[in-house]
Every structure is written in structure tokens, then in C-alpha cells.
Amino acid sequence: MPEGKFCNKTPITTEEQLKATLGDKGGKQYYEEMNHLDVDSEKLWGAIQKTMKSRTKTWLEICAHCGLCAESCFLYQVNGRVPEQVPSYKIQSTLGQMVKKKGKVDNEFMQMCMETAWSKCTCCNRCGMYCPHGIDMGVMFSYLRGLLYSQGFVPWELKIGAGMHRVYRAQMDVTMEDWVETCEWMAEETEEEWPGLEIPVDKEDADIMYTCNAREPKHYPEDIAEAAILFHVAGENWTVPSEGWEQTSLSMFAGDWECCKDNVVNVYSAIERLRPKRAIGTECGHAHRATVIEGPYWAGREDGQPPAPYIHYVEWLAEALRTGKLKIDPAKRIKEPVTLQDSCNYVRNQGLKDVTREIISYIVEPGYFVEMAPNKEHNYCCGGGGGFNGIGLYREQRNVALRKKKQQILDTGCKLVIAPCHNCWDAIRDLEEEYEIGIRWSFLKPLVIGMLDVPEHLLPKDE
Amino acid sequence: MFKKILLATSGAPSTFGAARVAFDMAKRYGAEVVVLNVMGVPTKAFSQVVNDVRTGEEVEVDDEYRSWVEEELKTTFEKQFETVEFSKLVLTTGVPHREILRCARDEDVDMIVMGASSGDSNVYRKGYPGSTLQRVAKAARCPVMTVHRETASYWGGFSNIVFATDFSKQAASAFKFSLNAAKELDSDLTILHALDISGKVLDQNEIEDRLIAARERIRGTYDLGDFKNCDIEVWEGVPYVEIVKMARERSADLIVMAHHIRELDPEKARIGSTMEQVILRAGCPVISVSKPDKV
Numbered sequence: 001m002p003e004g005k006f007c008n009k010t011p012i013t014t015e016e017q018l019k020a021t022l023g024d025k026g027g028k029q030y031y032e033e034m035n036h037l038d039v040d041s042e043k044l045w046g047a048i049q050k051t052m053k054s055r056t057k058t059w060l061e062i063c064a065h066c067g068l069c070a071e072s073c074f075l076y077q078v079n080g081r082v083p084e085q086v087p088s089y090k091i092q093s094t095l096g097q098m099v100k101k102k103g104k105v106d107n108e109f110m111q112m113c114m115e116t117a118w119s120k121c122t123c124c125n126r127c128g129m130y131c132p133h134g135i136d137m138g139v140m141f142s143y144l145r146g147l148l149y150s151q152g153f154v155p156w157e158l159k160i161g162a163g164m165h166r167v168y169r170a171q172m173d174v175t176m177e178d179w180v181e182t183c184e185w186m187a188e189e190t191e192e193e194w195p196g197l198e199i200p201v202d203k204e205d206a207d208i209m210y211t212c213n214a215r216e217p218k219h220y221p222e223d224i225a226e227a228a229i230l231f232h233v234a235g236e237n238w239t240v241p242s243e244g245w246e247q248t249s250l251s252m253f254a255g256d257w258e259c260c261k262d263n264v265v266n267v268y269s270a271i272e273r274l275r276p277k278r279a280i281g282t283e284c285g286h287a288h289r290a291t292v293i294e295g296p297y298w299a300g301r302e303d304g305q306p307p308a309p310y311i312h313y314v315e316w317l318a319e320a321l322r323t324g325k326l327k328i329d330p331a332k333r334i335k336e337p338v339t340l341q342d343s344c345n346y347v348r349n350q351g352l353k354d355v356t357r358e359i360i361s362y363i364v365e366p367g368y369f370v371e372m373a374p375n376k377e378h379n380y381c382c383g384g385g386g387g388f389n390g391i392g393l394y395r396e397q398r399n400v401a402l403r404k405k406k407q408q409i410l411d412t413g414c415k416l417v418i419a420p421c422h423n424c425w426d427a428i429r430d431l432e433e434e435y436e437i438g439i440r441w442s443f444l445k446p447l448v449i450g451m452l453d454v455p456e457h458l459l460p461k462d463e
Numbered sequence: 464m465f466k467k468i469l470l471a472t473s474g475a476p477s478t479f480g481a482a483r484v485a486f487d488m489a490k491r492y493g494a495e496v497v498v499l500n501v502m503g504v505p506t507k508a509f510s511q512v513v514n515d516v517r518t519g520e521e522v523e524v525d526d527e528y529r530s531w532v533e534e535e536l537k538t539t540f541e542k543q544f545e546t547v548e549f550s551k552l553v554l555t556t557g558v559p560h561r562e563i564l565r566c567a568r569d570e571d572v573d574m575i576v577m578g579a580s581s582g583d584s585n586v587y588r589k590g591y592p593g594s595t596l597q598r599v600a601k602a603a604r605c606p607v608m609t610v611h612r613e614t615a616s617y618w619g620g621f622s623n624i625v626f627a628t629d630f631s632k633q634a635a636s637a638f639k640f641s642l643n644a645a646k647e648l649d650s651d652l653t654i655l656h657a658l659d660i661s662g663k664v665l666d667q668n669e670i671e672d673r674l675i676a677a678r679e680r681i682r683g684t685y686d687l688g689d690f691k692n693c694d695i696e697v698w699e700g701v702p703y704v705e706i707v708k709m710a711r712e713r714s715a716d717l718i719v720m721a722h723h724i725r726e727l728d729p730e731k732a733r734i735g736s737t738m739e740q741v742i743l744r745a746g747c748p749v750i751s752v753s754k755p756d757k758v
Binding site: 220 | 561564
């Protein structure tokens with residue numbers, strides 16, 4: 001069983017391994033080692049027998065190869081509509097074959113599977129809506145990724161990503177100390193403009209426990225400050241946990257199931273420890289999917305629910321605007337054509353389509369909001385979902401994938417795109433970098449802060 | 464008051480003026496210089512892939528790249544490093560303004576020194592409006608010095624300080640800083656209020672009355688104690704023009720102002736800010752003070 005130094009079947013569990021793997025520039029040695037990585041067929045077949053449940057079996061079995069899913073897939077559309085990009089073909093030729101051959105597959109086949117699972121599918125689940133049988137190939141690809149990960153066939157960045165989650169319980173190297181320090185820093189930086197603003201850490205029995213994405217403390221701590229400002233103005237009794245603050249899951253994209261569970265249990269323990277009335281996650285799509293939609297099942301929770309009601313940021317924001325906790329100054333509403341990106345992970349996968357539009361109704365001057373076509377649960381993936389954004393090996397394919405969103409945005413004629421999801425935000429930024437179509441993009445938080453009608457008593461006294 | 468200076472530099476020629484002033488201050492006042500270079504702005508994955516701040520090209524940050532950047536900077540500022548007793552180099556990746564603020568906080572510096580031109584507006588900045596300078600000046604706990612043009616006549620040291628006040632809360636901190644600096648460096652201080660009459664139609668008498676009132680207000684607001692080398696001036700006009708004129712008249716080698724622009728959106732806070740105009744036009748370093756912590 002030759003296993004490479006970097007490319008092997010063992011997950012990264014220590015900081016040392018992480019640094020060493022990161023030091024392998026661009027995964028050069030990693031991918032070289034992958035060419036010699038053996039497939040443990042017995043283990044693979046064992047895993048399939050143990051984990052492939054009736055739904056997946058049925059789906060593989062009843063697929064009629066009708067091809068109705070083809071047009072539903074944006075990757076099929078932007079890649080010249082070649083048969084190799086039809087979702088049913090993609091899954092049948094990979095997972096389907098793996099099962100047919102009872103795991104007796106070779107290195108070349110596994111590498112082909114890896115390329116298919118990570119560069120020809122973003123797990124956006126749009127195909128599942130168009131299959132006459134309701135077969136969701138996005139779900140199946142997530143499953144296939146898990147099988148591939150266990151055999152070591154996973155893109156370099158995602159091996160590291162899952163390693164980050166194992167070592168730091170966050171997708172980037174942000175320690176608990178870093179996180180708490182960043183919260184203090186942001187409170188300090190913001191309190192002058194917003195007297196009385198606090199970022200309470202580990203406050204028990206608060207109404208809200210807020211969780212976020214490690215990118216925020218790492219590179220964009222303003223995002224945390226913005227969340228704090230909005231909670232402050234809305235008069236919320238809120239807190240962040242010192243441990244269990246990070247709700248993202250690159251491990252989910254990598255297929256590291258064990259790590260997925262560990263991370264989500266860590267977030268749930270924070271809820272159990274601090275007993276908030278409810279938890280709220282930041283403007284992120286996959287993090288919501290990981291902690292709210294799939295997480296309870298990973299954690300083996302009987303009721304399929306997190307320990308406390310756990311809502312997405314857009315749900316809280318809509319509620320705050322609806323109940324008047326946050327008031328918008330009508331004069332400051334957006335008065336230019338603006339469109340909205342529906343994030344697959346909480347719109348298609350959880351149905352929050354009306355909530356975001358409710359927010360739009362408060363912050364955009366009537367007549368200026370332009371829907372993308374298609375939209376809501378039929379919207380296309382931004383082009384960078386499922387970990388696609390972060391994989392250097394498939395950068396070219398990812399850039400092609402962005403063309404669908406580019407066209408959708410161009411068709412709206414808008415120069416401003418609201419993207420309440422980190423991954424969509426990133427993809428749209430890259431899209432502008434790559435294709436230069438002259439757009440701006442934003443999360444909701446800064447937009448809302450810019451148009452708040454702030455009660456007198458919350459303003460600094462001396463001006 | 465100048466024990467530790469943070470020099471934020473991309474290594475580009477546009478920051479040489481800032482470097483020159485920072486190292487000169489360090490040499491004169493025995494301060495430590497922390498040279499910070501934000502190598503690149505993260506693009507994807509775990510920040511190991513960044514856009515080089517100078518070329519905009521995508522690079523992978525690893526030890527090799529890091530040591531190359533370090534070598535570059537050491538060569539660029541070789542002579543200057545030799546002149547100071549304490550200095551260190553900090554390399555990092557991230558969004559420039561944020562990393563400058565982070566480093567200033569971690570190192571607990573007394574002053575941030577940076578160049579004023581940020582060059583092109585990169586794509587990454589669009590999602591977070593505001594120039595690096597605006598954002599640093601807004602949030603820094605310590606005074607921020609910008610050196611826009613390397614003034615050939617700048618011999619080093621500060622002998623004539625012009626403090627321009629708008630009577631804001633932040634100006635009180637800026638005054639404290641100016642006074643302390645003037646005392647410590649034994650330099651002359653001019654307190655100037657530029658009465659803004661741009662776009663207003665006022666008769667001469669009213670202007671005179673306002674000038675007198677402003678003069679009174681300066682006297683009543685700023686306690687000089689036993690400090691004698693101080694002039695009080697009130698000029699009417701467009702504030703930034705008057706401040707720059709005064710600096711020329713006095714051969715000032717340092718201008719101190721208060722920073723309290725909240726608006727970071729460049730569309731809204733367009734170069735209209737007096738601070739930015741002064742930085743662009745003055746022939747000497749400009750210090751903006753916003754917080755009372757380090758004055």
C-alpha cells in the first residue's frame with residue numbers, strides 16, 4: 001500500500017502536518033504522490049456496504065438515463081453541452097461504476113472520480129429539482145466525495161481545509177485566543193461610533209448566540225463589527241461563544257465525515273453550554289447547511305434539529321426589519337438597479353427565498369429591484385460552490401463555471417449585486433476580476449448599516 | 464512619545480518618503496521602527512494564494528516567496544536599516560488597512576507612518592470601500608502620519624508644527640499631540656483655524672466678527688500652559704487651501720489635523736475631505752489624530 005507523505009488515506013490532524021502540507025507549493029508533490037496511491041478496494045467496498053443506504057441505492061437503480069437533468073446543470077450549459085457534463089452520466093460513471101465493480105477500481109478511475117466530483121459538480125442540488133424521480137445528484141456527489149476522501153483522492157486544498165477544521169475547528173488557522181481577541185478589538189474599534197456597543201463573549205442565557213465564518217476574524221473582522229452594530233441597534237441581548245464560534249464546514253465539501261460531526265458537535269456544545277434562546281449564523285450558505293440542515297443528522301440528533309432554534313442571518317434581519325427593531329431611513333434606500341444572488345445552500349436547500357425578498361422590500365426603493373432569471377429555488381449556483389472556489393487545480397474549470405452567473409447578472413442590467421453568502425460573494429468578486437463586467441457586490445450588513453434610522457439615544461453624544 | 468513607529472510600506476517608490484521620515488525620526492528620537500509589509504491580498508483557499516500588492520498578480524505565499532520579499536525590502540531600505548538601532552520586519556498577508564491596524568495594535572506602536580497614494584484601486588477593495596489610508600486613519604488608536612511627497616527640502620526633524628483645528632472632539636486629541644510634540648522637540652507651534660467661507664456670501668464685517676470669535680475660541684479651548692513658542696492664527700477661505708498656505712508661509716515641516724470622517728465610501732467621502740486634500744498638496748508630512756490614546 002504505497003502512501004505518499006502528503007497524499008494518503010490519513011486525515012491531517014496536527015498543526016505540523018498542516019504546515020508541511022501547506023508548504024508543498026500548489027500541491028505539486030501531493031498530486032504526484034496521488035499517481036501512485038493504491039486503492040484499498042476491500043475498505044472501499046466495506047464502506048459502501050456500510051454507508052450506502054436505500055435512498056442512494058434506489059436512486060442509482062431507478063435512474064432512467066432520460067437526460068432531463070442535463071439542462072438543469074449550469075456546468076452542462078457552460079461547457080458546450082457535452083454528454084460528459086450531464087448530471088446522471090456524471091454520477092453513473094463514477095459512483096455507479098464504483099458500486100457495480102464492488103470497489104474493485106484502479107487509481108486512474110479514482111482520479112477521474114475526483115475530477116468529476118470536484119470540478120464537474122458544486123453540489124448545488126439544482127438537478128434534483130428537475131429529475132422526474134427526484135434524484136438529487138448533488139447529494140450523491142457529496143456521498144461520493146466522502147468515499148474518495150477516505151481513499152485519499154481529494155484535491156490538495158480540501159485535504160488542508162478538512163485539516164484546518166480538525167486542528168483549529170475552523171476553516172482557517174484562527175485559534176480561540178485569536179477569536180476572542182478579535183472580538184475585543186472590534187468592540188474597541190466600534191464603540192466610539194456606537195456608544196455602549198459590546199461584543200459579549202460566553203454570556204449565558206442570552207437571547208441570541210452568534211456564530212460565523214473564520215474568514216471574518218482572519219481577514220475581514222469588519223464583518224463581526226457590523227454584526228455587532230446591527231445587534232446593538234436592534235437592542236438584542238446577544239453573545240458569541242469562545243469555543244464553537246465557527247460554523248463552516250470545508251470538511252463537508254472535502255467529504256471528511258468524521259470531522260463534519262466533530263465540528264458541528266462543537267458548535268452544539270456551545271449552545272448547550274450557553275443556553276441561548278436561539279442561535280444565528282452569519283451570511284454564509286454552506287455554513288448554514290452544515291450546522292442547521294445537515295448537522296443535526298451528523299450529530300445523530302433524534303429530532304433532526306439543532307439544540308436550539310438555529311436561523312440564518314437573513315431570517316434575523318428580516319425579522320428585525322419587520323418588527324421595527326431596525327428602522328430604515330427611506331431616503332437612504334438603494335436607488336439604483338440592484339439584483340440578488342440566491343444562495344443554493346439556504347434558498348434551494350431550505351426555502352428561504354421569501355425572507356431575502358422581504359429584506360429587499362425594506363432596503364431597495366420600489367422599482368429598482370431586478371430579479372435574476374431564473375431565480376429563487378431555481379437560481380443557478382454562483383459557479384464557486386462546493387469548494388470549487390478554493391481549488392487551484394480546477395481554477396480554469398471554475399472560471400468557465402462563472403460564466404453562467406456572469407450572463408445572469410449582465411441580463412439584469414444591474415451594477416450592484418447583493419450576495420448574502422461568503423462563497424457567492426467570493427465567486428462574484430472573482431467573476432469581476434476575471435471578466436471585468438463592471439459590477440459591485442455586497443453583503444447585507446454594510447448596506448443596512450448605511451441606511452439605518454438610528455434612535456437618538458444610540459448616537460455619540462457630542463455631535 | 465515616539466518610542467515605536469510602524470512604517471507600513473509596499474516597498475514601492477511611492478512609500479520612500481514615508482520610509483525616509485520614519486527612519487529619520489527613529490534615528491533622532493531613538494525609536495524602534497517596525498517595518499510592515501502586507502505582501503498580498505488573499506484570493507482563495509487559506510490565504511496562501513494572494514494577489515501581490517504591487518503587481519496584482521496571483522502568487523503562492525511560501526517560505527521561498529516570503530524570503531524573496533524580505534530580501535527585496537532589506538535591499539530597498541538597506542541604508543536606512545543601518546542607521547537605526549532597533550528595527551524589525553513584519554511580513555503578512557491580508558487586506559492592507561486591516562493588517563496595518565492589527566500590527567499597530569499587536570506592537571502597541573506610538574505612530575503609524577505610511578505613504579499616501581495607494582495607487583490603483585484593486586478589485587478586492589470594491590467590496591470594502593475606502594482607501595487604505597482612510598480606513599487606517601479612521602480606526603487607528605495612535606496618530607497616523609502620511610508622507611505624500613518626498614520633499615527635497617526635508618532635512619529631517621520637526622521645527623515648525625502647524626496644528627489645524629476644526630474644534631471637533633478629535634481636535635482636542637490632535638492639540639494635545641501637537642503641544643506635546645512641540646515641547647518634546649522644542650519646535651514652534653502654530654494653531655490655525657481655517658474659517659470655511661466657501662460657497663457662502665458674507666459681508667466683510669461678519670467675516671471679521673467670525674475671525675475674532677474663532678480666535679477667542681482657540682484661546683478658550685486650548686490650554687498652552689507655560690509653552691511660549693506658539694502663534695494663533697485664523698484665516699478665512701477654503702480650509703484645505705488655507706492650511707497648505709499657512710504651512711508654506713511658516714515653512715512648516717509637520718501639519719497635524721484631527722480625523723473624524725466616518726464615511727468610508729469613496730463615492731460619498733470623495734476627496735472632499737480636508738485631510739486628504741491637505742495630504743495631497745502639502746510639502747511636508749501630515750499627521751492625523753483621531754483617538755486620545757497615544758498623544
